[in-house]
Amino acid sequence: MRSGFGCESCGSPGVRLPADLTDEAMIQCDRCGCTLMAWGAFKRRVEAQEAADARKPAERPAGAAVLRVAG
Ligand SMILES: [Zn+2]
Numbered sequence: 001m002r003s004g005f006g007c008e009s010c011g012s013p014g015v016r017l018p019a020d021l022t023d024e025a026m027i028q029c030d031r032c033g034c035t036l037m038a039w040g041a042f043k044r045r046v047e048a049q050e051a052a053d054a055r056k057p058a059e060r061p062a063g064a065a066v067l068r069v070a071g
Contacts, residue, residue, distance in 0.1 A: 005045065009034050015042070 006013050007029040014030030023040025036042070 005042075005049075007032065007034065007036065 005015070010029060010032040012029055012031035015036060016028040016030045016033070018025035018027060018039060021039055023038060023043070025039045026035050027037065027039055027042055028035055037045075
């Protein structure tokens with residue numbers, strides 16, 4: 001799964017999840033260990049990215065149809 005997320009300090013996409021997954025629990029970078037953001041905020045960020053990715057395939061058939069007509 002591509003989250004589109006990267007640590008601001010080291011660029012690592014890996015995160016260390018808190019044992020207690022509450023929206024207020026803080027997650028840490030898996031590489032450098034810095035505190036990144038609250039789990040709730042991270043979840044919303046991932047969900048927003050997935051929603052954006054889900055919209056993309058719908059745009060392709062229209063573009064492909066135009067290419068087919070032109071070709
Ligand atoms: Zn990091």
